[in-house]
Amino acid sequence: MSGDLAATDSQQSTSPVLEKAPERKDLFPHGWRLVFTAIGIYMSLYLVNLEVTIVSTSLITITSDLNGFDKTSWIITGFLSTYTGFMSIWTKISNIIGRKKTLIAANVMFLAFSLGCGLSKSINTLIICRSFQGIGGAGVYPLVILCAYEIAPKPQLPIYGAFTGLSIACAAFTGPIFGGVLAQHHEWQWVFYINLIPGAIAVLMLVIAMPKEYGTVPSKPITHLKPNLPLFRHLDIVGAVWLLAGVLLLITVLNEANIQFDWSSGTAIGLLVLSAVSWIIFFAWEWWIDGYPDYEPIFPVRFLFNRAWMGMLITTFVSGCPWNVVVVYLAQRFQVLEKMSPLSAGIHLIPYTALATVSTTIASIACLRGRIPFVYIILFASILHTVGIALLSTLPESGPFPDAGYGYEVLAGSGVGVTIGILVLAVPYVVETRDLATASGAINQCRFLGGAIGLAIASNIQTGDLKTQLSSTMSQDQLHLLLQNTGVLETLPAQLKAQVLHVFAQGYTKQFQAMIAFAAVQIPSCLLMLRRGSQYVAKDDDAEIPTQDKTVDL
Template sequence: MAYGVQAATGETKRFYVLLSVMMAMFMGAIEGTIVATAIPAIVGDLGGFSLYSWVFSSYLLMNTVTVLIYGKLADVFGRKPVITFGIIIFLGGSILCGLAGTMEQLIIYRLIQGLGAGAVMPIATTIVGDIYTKEERPKIQGYLSSVWGISAIMGPAVGGLLVEYASWRWVFWVNIPLGIVAIAGIWLFLHEKTEIRKQKIDYSGAFLLTVSISALMIILVEGGVRWSWISFEVLAIISVSIAAIILFVFQERKNPEPMVPFELWKSRSILIANVVSFTTGLMLIGISSFLPAFVQGVMEKSATIAGFTLTAMSIGWPIASTIAGRFILSIGFRATSVIGGVFLIIGGFLFITIIPTAGPIGAAVASFFVGVGMGLTSTSFIVLIQGAVAWKQRGIATASNMFMRNLGNTVGAALLGGILNGQIIRYFSREGGEIGKTLTLDSTNALLNEEERIHLGPDVKELLQNGLAFSLHTVYYAVFIFAIISFLFIFFLPKTGNEKVN
């Protein structure tokens, strides 16, 4: 027998639960800003630039494939035990990441960290949906989004200072007290009523989805770099990915308790919100993963300054989310989302105009505009989705939206990382002459380590920086294209948010 759960709002101390949930979300939010700031230093220390994108991809893979499982488990066993389990696994992975001695070890430990992270954001958001009414949620979502602003200010600053004056290993360990406080608050102040009902978890579906996404990631990162696009290895992995996703669809359709309830996607509101979350997830990872490398490796600025270029995005996000709560009540979901789409396009366009000689200010401005667009759209989508489903589906509905954004992050990290690696190799071959023949992807490590960079010859340094700048601009052209696609899809949202899923 499994246990279903109903919210016990009357017994729950909402203010303290909200603070605890915000602490859990802060733990996940600051993780992103700190690691993105520290990753050039990590690569400079451990080596392995060719594995750069896998540090993000491994974390995002497990985060993506588990978020739906956690959402379903939260609807069965309750929010409290599921989010607690996730936080504990996340903290264990964080400890191990700080102890990593090689890039390969770090990638494995990031898998563990991602396994726990899949529970944090969706369940935290679901808890808020449980204890606050539909009318209160827009305002509360603004409070939750303020977490991103606080983490944006603290994360890059703390991360940069730790990298410069202590060790990059501490960027993983700062999560430990945050997680402990969050668990304590949730268990002390959140109360749930349980009722016994039968239900099964679709672990087979989860396995098939993991196989499919993992195979796709390998193709996107290594195709055209390690293997030719028409090589046996690539074709074999593509076959595995396609076969797994086909089996996954069959599994979900026949399973009475699927991991992905396809009936949710029959709602146009949920369908469009999830599709746009996927495309904006691609944008988000393209900026947060690779912008620090541009600022540190090409502009030759410190880790702290690189972090603050990302801070601008995370400041724009909560400001816009707070405004979005008011916009939703006055002009509606669709109009709020359209305005957000405009900001995404402006931000995407500004990224393709960035030049090294302009300094990091231009990068920060572009980041801010993207953050505003993300804040307006993401807040609209969460409130819209939670209002379109009943309590018993709120966990999985919220998780499905988080899943699509995480899937966008996962595919984006692999796809854009593959583009970056391929473009660097082609640039060295095309523009490098005799020097280019001696360089590999891992030669770029030297740009991300200040001590190694100052010992580079002027010709080698110029070639490496030009190659990295050219390749990253290719990534930002892709980001701009995804911004346009997101904007176009937003127009398909219904004009009212009254659509209800049975």
């Protein structure tokens, strides 16, 4: 390969010129090692992504059991917040001690706190364990993506890119169904225990088969992580802290406004101000340290001058918002309004999740075989996604779920599935080789940050509507119990129950209406990938991948 994917010490080269060198075939696993390594990394990727969707159809059961319906969003956003904040740390650690040790460590942490989630006896304990589970997942996800980029020679990358997208999409497809089955039998703890056996098998495969010297990053003893100033600079701890602060403060105000405090309160305003200040300091810090060779920023300034890359980051962020909202709140709508069981709700999500799975695979193959530029496929998918979300916002607020609604799911699922798959595939073709480790973390950070913010906004809409529209017709005790446990609905008088259900229905409509704006932003943002005369494309040859040069003339 051409140089290192990222520096393995604090003396990383900052030269923008990358020398091309023949790709060393001996760097890649072969035979049974290749098979076992691939199974191990893709099983890890599947399980981490499963944790986002498997809880969607079991949330009502979980929150009813633990009396925390008003904290529904936190069960997912707590996971996604730490998931977002720690990705860059894990990828940088892998640049120091090697991919294998780091990926195994992240897997072990993810599995340990999966066990903790299943053993939780209160909603707050569950949220805390979910947050630590997210830290482990934050390592597994980008490291698997990075290992997939390094598992085989360049011409084979689109094939493994298809496996990557397929793993993500399959998790989205099977998660709601598995969660529904477990919740229906009141065994929600197995939503988290389900990770343990396949996760342990994946770790064992990686221990046995994954080469010690994987990719272009040499394996080093764990003693290289001994705290010192060079390590502090290499990991960019300051940047990571300000990034996490900005994320958590913003998620907190979006989740808790209208529940613990009003939007006009000093608490809400203070949290918003502190979040804004944290984001400003984060970008200012990244800009300042970028000029010092001893520092390795988690968001290099040169990213801002790569127009195509910025377009990809924005597109993945805004596509993540409606993606998670549909999986979580459409499943909730099926259970609250249509009186479906958790399993039935998961089955009725299949048009959305299954089409996301299929379209991801088809799009990845089309990129390779048809040499179709990324931007054209993402543009088409963005339009499809936006139309699907807009149509979902027109679902009737009374009566049975219409047959057309499943068609709307197909449109939205197809669009977001293609977008996710192609954006993951396109990373090594758009960024420089030296930025591949950082970029693989950034693209996923943006998607999960978008997902966390989308869910927080949707949760705030729902809770705000319930509190403002029902405060005059329900006692404070009744409203409090409703916000703790939706099972209270069955104890209400028929007329009051109908009114509450109408408020829920209005809330679901408003949630999807809010997501139209996010989906629509994908259209102009993906156009930033357009180039004059040539476009980024997955080429079936052995050319080098930092694709400032890897284009196809049209």
